[in-house]
Amino acid sequence: MGVASSIRFAAALAAVAVLVAGCGGGGGTASGPGARTTIANIGSDTMLNLAAAWAEAYDRVDPSVSVEVSGGGSGQGAAALINGSCDVANCSRKLEEREAGEIRSRRSREPKEHIVGYDALSIFVHRSNPLEEISVEDLGEMYRDGGTITRWSQIGVTIPGAKGDAIILVNRQNSSGTYHYFKEAVVGKKNEFRLSALHMNGSKDAVELIANTPNSIGYSGMGYATPEVRQVRVSRKRGERGIAPCAVSALDGSYPIARPMFMYTAGEPEGALRAYLEWILSPKGQEIVESTGYVPRPAR
Amino acid sequence: MAERRNGMEMVAEKAIELLIRICGISAIVFVFGIFFFVFREGAPALAKIDLGEFLTGGKWIPTSHQPRYGVGALIVGTLSVTAVAMAIAVPFGLGAAVFVSEFCGRRTRETLKIVIELLAAIPSVVWGFIGLSVMSPLLIHGFHVPVGVNLFNGAILLALMSVPIMVSIGEDALKAVPDSYREAALALGATRWQTVWRVLVPAARNGLLAAVLLGVGRAIGETMAVLMATGHSIRIPETLFDPVCTLTATIAAELGETSKGSTHYQVLFLIGVLLFSITFVVNLAADLVVKGIRKR
Numbered sequence: 139m140g141v142a143s144s145i146r147f148a149a150a151l152a153a154v155a156v157l158v159a160g161c162g163g164g165g166g167t168a169s170g171p172g173a174r175t176t177i178a179n180i181g182s183d184t185m186l187n188l189a190a191a192w193a194e195a196y197d198r199v200d201p202s203v204s205v206e207v208s209g210g211g212s213g214q215g216a217a218a219l220i221n222g223s224c225d226v227a228n229c230s231r232k233l234e235e236r237e238a239g240e241i242r243s244r245r246s247r248e249p250k251e252h253i254v255g256y257d258a259l260s261i262f263v264h265r266s267n268p269l270e271e272i273s274v275e276d277l278g279e280m281y282r283d284g285g286t287i288t289r290w291s292q293i294g295v296t297i298p299g300a301k302g303d304a305i306i307l308v309n310r311q312n313s314s315g316t317y318h319y320f321k322e323a324v325v326g327k328k329n330e331f332r333l334s335a336l337h338m339n340g341s342k343d344a345v346e347l348i349a350n351t352p353n354s355i356g357y358s359g360m361g362y363a364t365p366e367v368r369q370v371r372v373s374r375k376r377g378e379r380g381i382a383p384c385a386v387s388a389l390d391g392s393y394p395i396a397r398p399m400f401m402y403t404a405g406e407p408e409g410a411l412r413a414y415l416e417w418i419l420s421p422k423g424q425e426i427v428e429s430t431g432y433v434p435r436p437a438r
Numbered sequence: 439m440a441e442r443r444n445g446m447e448m449v450a451e452k453a454i455e456l457l458i459r460i461c462g463i464s465a466i467v468f469v470f471g472i473f474f475f476v477f478r479e480g481a482p483a484l485a486k487i488d489l490g491e492f493l494t495g496g497k498w499i500p501t502s503h504q505p506r507y508g509v510g511a512l513i514v515g516t517l518s519v520t521a522v523a524m525a526i527a528v529p530f531g532l533g534a535a536v537f538v539s540e541f542c543g544r545r546t547r548e549t550l551k552i553v554i555e556l557l558a559a560i561p562s563v564v565w566g567f568i569g570l571s572v573m574s575p576l577l578i579h580g581f582h583v584p585v586g587v588n589l590f591n592g593a594i595l596l597a598l599m600s601v602p603i604m605v606s607i608g609e610d611a612l613k614a615v616p617d618s619y620r621e622a623a624l625a626l627g628a629t630r631w632q633t634v635w636r637v638l639v640p641a642a643r644n645g646l647l648a649a650v651l652l653g654v655g656r657a658i659g660e661t662m663a664v665l666m667a668t669g670h671s672i673r674i675p676e677t678l679f680d681p682v683c684t685l686t687a688t689i690a691a692e693l694g695e696t697s698k699g700s701t702h703y704q705v706l707f708l709i710g711v712l713l714f715s716i717t718f719v720v721n722l723a724a725d726l727v728v729k730g731i732r733k734r
Binding site: 210211213214217220237240300301302304306311312313318327330331333334335336337338339343346347350351352353354 | 496497498499500501502503511570571574575578582583584585586587665666669670671672673681683691692694695696697
């Protein structure tokens with residue numbers, strides 16, 4: 139939330155600066171800063187850090203284009219693309235059939251999908267938690283409504299200095315793309331989440347909460363890891379070897395909870411937008427994916 | 439000439455009177471307008487969901503493939519956070535109002551008022567952040583509970599947010615009691631405490647009640663701070679330290695991402711209507727109580 143608004147604020151400042159410069163320039167430089175094109179980029183909170191880093195770096199690549207980034211969730215990005223208030227939507231999940239249909243009917247254009255990188259969902263626990271690895275099955279039993287695991291002792295974990303034995307589940311708000319992906323990959327499509335989990339509004343808030351709650355467990359994009367929380371290795375089934383979340387394991391598919399990150403445009407991108415997306419997929423753009431903690435696309 | 443000026447004055451007088459009348463009525467127009475639009479957005483959902491399940495159901499899973507829209511747990515959440523917040527804020531707020539108005543010297547009063555106004559100026563997101571990252575670990579270690587973002591955390595923040603309102607309005611109410619009351623009490627040999635408790639508080643009770651109810655309104659309507667500090671966990675709280683979820687926080691977290699006209703969107707507006715009704719009942723009750731006191 140805070141990041142989104144500060145980025146918006148920075149964008150507003152930049153806009154004011156452009157206006158002022160434009161006014162002061164007089165008639166001399168017609169193609170001056172007033173001719174700046176703006177790309178509105180809205181969507182996934184998971185991709186917010188990355189999208190902001192791209193926007194900032196692109197300012198040096200092509201100063202005539204300004205990219206304005208804001209978050210709010212994949213659903214918000216899709217909604218903005220449907221009603222035409224953004225040029226590119228960031229989605230940490232695939233566009234739903236319903237959303238694609240609305241883009242077709244309201245914008246009369248075919249939604250175009252661009253895979254811009256990969257994200258591995260890390261399972262985070264408090265730094266004092268000795269848990270080394272966990273299976274997707276056990277995670278499902280924790281998060282599923284009516285699941286059997288509610289106490290740490292059930293999976294043989296004692297957290298030093300913890301108050302009680304209860305597992306404090308940290309979940310995300312139900313509009314988040316990460317929430318829906320986690321439900322699909324871990325809880326199962328037919329099941330529901332346990333409602334008594336703590337629903338945090340944003341990846342950062344979720345990690346912050348885990349950092350100061352010893353009994354908690356939660357999930358967020360790999361890029362949100364901080365020294366205050368520990369990442370746990372994840373296996374598909376009980377008894378299998380746990381895999382650490384990293385670029386290699388996310389790409390070769392051995393890490394069980396990794397997913398592609400998408401950018402959607404309404405129709406084939408043109409002009410400045412096309413150049414921006416091409417730059418994102420170029421080695422320079424993909425370097426930024428790696429430096430912000432995500433997994434770049436495999437080199438072709 | 440003089441007559442003409444009189445005529446002009448008459449017209450000006452009428453125009454200003456009309457303007458003021460419009461200003462007065464506009465509040466009613468706005469309230470009804472807002473209620474109408476919120477209700478219009480939410481009303482279609484009434485045909486799609488069972489009202490009984492909506493009000494008492496414990497399952498709120500609006501984005502599932504089999505959505506359930508029960509806000510029972512959210513209503514309990516809102517009411518419990520508000521109740522605990524008021525249990526903390528009313529003694530503090532009214533106590534501070536009495537102190538500022540009756541007991542302290544001029545310089546202390548000026549300093550206190552500035553600091554209390556500063557407390558009111560802190561944005562609610564900042565309160566939420568304090569709840570999430572400062573209060574949460576304090577509560578875990580101080581009360582030996584497994585989770586720090588909970589009912590109590592949210593209630594403390596709401597109490598701190600509504601205290602400034604109670605102090606300013608409560609102080610005004612006490613100030614409005616004529617000095618002759620104080621002088622009379624003094625002349626009868628009453629101590630300061632007796633003057634406050636037996637004379638000033640009963641004389642200012644309408645104003646003090648208004649102060650408390652504005653505080654309640656602030657607490658029920660607050661969004662950001664409770665969204666971040668109460669844990670947003672959909673359940674009926676059993677202890678003071680259980681995480682809860684409130685009506686306002688649910689609207690704030692979900693409204694931005696629902697597509698306009700969907701059932702989820704309409705139900706969120708229905709929650710708005712529900713919040714409206716709760717505040718309406720609180721205000722109505724307050725009015726009746728005040729009237730009852732006056733009659734006696």
